[in-house]
Amino acid sequence: MNTRYFDLIDQTFYFPQEEFTLNKDHLLWHNIDLMKLVEQYGTPLKFTYLPQISNNIRRAKDWFRAAREKYNYEGEYYYCYCTKSSHFEYVMNEAFKNNIHIETSSAFDINIVEKLLESGKINNKTFVVCNGFKRDQYITNIARLINNGHDNTIPVIDNYEEFDLLQDEIKGKFKVGIRIAAEEEPKFEFYTSRLGIGYRNIVPFYRKQIHDNPNVELKMLHFFINTGIRDTLYYWNELSKCLKVYISLKKECPSLDSLNIGGGFPIKNSLHFEYDYQYMVSEIINQIKIACDEADVEVPNIFTEFGSFTVGESAGAIYEVLYQKQQNDREKWNMIDSSFITTLPDTWAINKRFIMMAINRWNDQYERVLLGGLTCDSDDYYNSEQNLGAIYLPKYNKDKPLYIGFFNTGAYQESIGGYGGLHHCLIPQPKHVLIDRDENGFLATEVFSEEQNAEDVLNILGYGKGKK
Known part of the structure; x- marks a missing residue:
């Protein structure tokens, strides 16, 4: 035996x-x-x-490159590291060897971004996507970053008040994104995410606050699923609703050119773990392209925000x-x-x-x-x-x-x-x-x-x- x-x-x-x-x-x-x-x-x-941090970044880039080639997808792909997963300098130093971008979630993140800029780990071509509910210090730090010339900073609007607060502190023109308040899985204790703006309110918000504003350029629609990117009916249904909003907004806002599919890949949590990453990436690219082609709008650049996937397996x-x-x-x-x-x-x-x-x-x-x-x-x-x-x-x-x-x-x-x-x-x-x-x-x-x-x-x- x-x-x-x-x-x-x-x-x-x-x-x-x-x-x-x-x-x-x-x-x-x-x-x-x-x-x-x-x-x-x-x-x-x-x-x-x-080295495993770089390994996973390269894997994800390869999956998206293969999917874009397969479907002749004309939009670009940008890999962002979600800093909240691990803020340590050794993580950042390894991650930014791979020509990636950064996603922030709170005020002190911006101080880290400034340190990375000073040390040359990132530069003005690096996108800084600023997510999260923004209190005063976070707003001030974002404004400082933009006012100091980092044009690729994109604060993602989480609520209506943030837009006015940003305008008060940023000098001149700046770019923004809007976060969708996605509906949660049926098993959740609540129906809608506390973060972002509801599906039905996004286009009216754009018309009222951004359309005629000469200082603001809407560049990104942000879509985040709390459960991550998984092959479930719930995920594909929410992605479909997101694409309908993107298409409606794109038809009224030519500057909109990016879709941020926030929500990370799962990582290995057992020796039984199985997940077809290439299939999921390919199907996401395919669904986006089908929806945009049918609506006769340009496909968006794709941003992802991988935190746990970047650093978890290291x-x-x-x-x-x-x-x-x-x-x-x-x-x-x-x-x-x-x-x-x-x-x-x-x-x-x-x-x-x-x-x-x-x-x-x-x-x-x-x-x-x-x-x-x-x-x-x-x-x-x-x-x-x-x-x-x-x-x-x-x-x-x-x-x-x-x-x-x-x-x-x-x-x-x-x-x-x-x-x-x-x-x-x-x-x-x-x-x-x-x-x-x-x-x-x-x-x-x-x-x-x-x-x-x-x-x-x-x-x-x-x-x-x-x-x-």
Whole structure:
């Protein structure tokens, strides 16, 4: 009977996969021996493999290029990175090696854009698409960017008041987009997105506020689906409604030349993951072209805003199983040396699933377990109820350390977890290592941040020197 952990994975999934292979009983990820990382840096450990950011950008560009060629699509394609997924400089530096554009969502994003311009990572040809509900500081920062000569800044109007606020602070002519308030999936608690302007109100808004305004040029219609780009009746129905609005608006507004199909691609969250990216891109391009050709209007340039797809698959986390608690006849709790709430908050907040596998001991027998974090919170766990299937790992042995890895964790976890701040039960933030390859393909690693220590946390809490 095959009872090794390797046999379980081999019989359950297609394995090895492109990024996951084995070296004896050690897991390799993108040909990186993860046990060597553990030996060098210890655990808990977060790591980011920078080349994967560029890999995914190039993949998406290739899909859109192939689709445009297939359907003789005359509009251009622009890949924007959605900064809210990860604002770190190392992400931006890697992403902007690939001639892409940027989408922002809040005031401080504009300060990052200005830093990128100063350093030459982006330039005045780079589109800056400004989304989100815009408070005063965000409006002021957008206006400063435009007033300083960045003509390819496109604030996307989220509500009627924003338009007047922008006009008050921007000197001279500027470009805008309008966001559609898409209808949500039937299972949602509300019918319409809180962001954007309703389908029926967009053309009247253009006629009243923009049509006769010599200082404003409408360039973009923004379409965002909260569930992302998926092959569902709901998605295609909303895209069809969006195209009807685009066509109606285009007939009255010749300057309108771009459609932003916001809402990202899904990323791999299990070894069972299947998604035909090329089919989806091709069908989106085809549907847009059919609708525009039938209405006898020019096809739009296509903008996408990929955040999780850009950075999500570039990162992971490794933990050591510290101890096993047998709580009853059926439940064994493997306790990790960190906290899920602290380091992978989406597992706690939205029951998100990540790829999880053992890093070592693949030739050992396996057992069914639950995974618990270090905090005293009963919700600090990662288990079968949350994540649709039982967790199996090599059997716990106090004399043979077991390490487990979570993969494709690169989007949102640091910002939601409060990078550099306080964490539940004061569990420290793990060490974070960046992994790159040099021109010869050899790995190069560097520590981006050390694990938080007591002094870091006490200073935040006000116990630092000079405090009374």
